[in-house]
Amino acid sequence: MTEFAGRISRYRPERAGVCSATRPATRTPDGIPYWAPLDLNPYLYFDARVNVSTEGGEVDLWYAQWYGGTAPPNGLSDYLDQGTAEWKPIHSTDGYIQFDNVDTRLEYDPPVSQAGVLICATDNGIFAYEVDADSVDEITALGWEKGYFQTLKLYAMTLLPATVSDLQIAGVIQFFEEELGATRNPTGDLSNYWRSRTDLVTPKFDALDFSGATNFYFCWYNCNSISQFPGTLDLSSATDFGHCWRSCSSLSQFPGTLDLSSGTDFTRSWYQCTSLEEFPSELDLSSGTNFYKCWYQCTSLENFPGELDLSSGTNFSYCWYGCNSLEDFPANFFDYWTPGTPATNCFQYAWDGCSSLTATSVENILDSIATSGVDAPASGPDITIDYDTGTGTPDISSAVTTLKACSPAWTITLNGVLQ
Secondary structure (H helix, E strand, O other): OOOOOOOOOOOOHHHOOOOOOOOOOOOOHHHOOOOOHHHHOOOEEEEOOOOEEOOOOEOOEEOOOOOOOOOOOOOOOOEEEOOOHHHOOEEEOOOEEEEOOOOOOEEEEEEEOOOEEEEEEEEOEEEEEEEOOOOEEEEEOOEEOOOOOOOEEEEEEEEEOOOOOHHHHHHHHHHHHHHHOOOOOOEEEOOOOOOOOOOEEEEOOOOOOOOEEEEOOOOOOOOOOOOOOOOOOOOOOOOEOOOOOOOOOOOOOOOOOOOOOOOOEOOOOOOOOOOOOOOOOOOOOOOOOEOOOOOOOOOOOOEOOOOOOOOOOOEOOOOOOOOOOOOEOOOOOOOOOOOOOOOOOOOOOOEOOOOOOOHHHHHHHHHHHHHHOOOOOOOOOEEEEOOOHHHOOOOOHHHHHHHHOOOOOOEEEEOOEEO
16 A cells, blocks of 8 residues: 655544444434444545545545554555646545535545445535445545536545445434534535436435435436435425436336425436336426426336326426337326416427327327317427327327317327328
8 A cells, every 4th residue: 555655644543443333332312323434344434534645735645544553354455546736625624625516536546346335424415325336436525426526525435335224324424424524414506416426326315304405407317327216305495306317227116205396397307217117196296397308218117197297387398208118198187287388399299209109098198288278389389199000090089179279279290190
């Protein structure tokens, strides 16, 4: 292992020992036992109060908590460094490392290829996630650096065995909050926080309160290893969920218990979630106005829940485009649609490429839009639907007559043919 070569080491030998993983710390604030990371036989543990050089300046090297002492049985010899001057974060003697939203990052030497539970303690959330064994070569304050930087203070980072319990994870979060001064609960704009993090398997956010977070734009975009998403988060203060779970291609289910009731923008929210087999009917999307490409190419989705309230939506362009397994679309879905003024191209290509859609579903869609009585937008009035002709010929004559009588009139295209 590279030595500090004259730089200041703040190694504290009393912290290098490994405690038994069978006992928590004795203090129990808020009823949650403390668990110090060293009690849990970590693979990695970096504490910004120690083993950082240069102290109070640009970070060249940051060694693990056990540097100069005895490593725990799982302890890896990896350390963090940065040789590029403009990429160096700044160490504070208050016990954190400051990253910026431009390019600061630290490099693992060697890269880490170890699955487990990663916990990152910052000044805007103490985040835990199950991660896979993808090789991770660089980090920001949130973990694996993927080019979407955040201005955050990093107090500590630990990688624990995947066998740690949720209670132990909560205890480590409590420890980082009480002992290190990190901020448990995130607030404000979380856009791009975990964008393109392909190492994430399951977020472990049960010990956090997300009610102060207001923006989740591109938050988990392209996290294509996430297989489960926690349903306990309070997302009720957020308005923008654009691209939020886009291309989470391993996500087969989505929790219906999330509070999305303040969300207005759902542009591409579940775009190309290709493993999503069903969509929860319990979600409150009633404030949503923009559903552009929302469920685009959700190719495993076979039916769509009629209980969802999308009545405020103004834009459904490409909304279910390419959902080629979608067979059933519910009746009466747009009966109470009240968009005010629908957006240009409101329904253009909305059901294009839905090659499994039944003739009955075509009837349901057009009858319901006709029932709403909403006039077409001044530009882009087409309602585009593809369906499986093997399921019969839809009886749409009455709906088409009603839709063409609107002012402006709607136009209807089925399987590429103008009606």
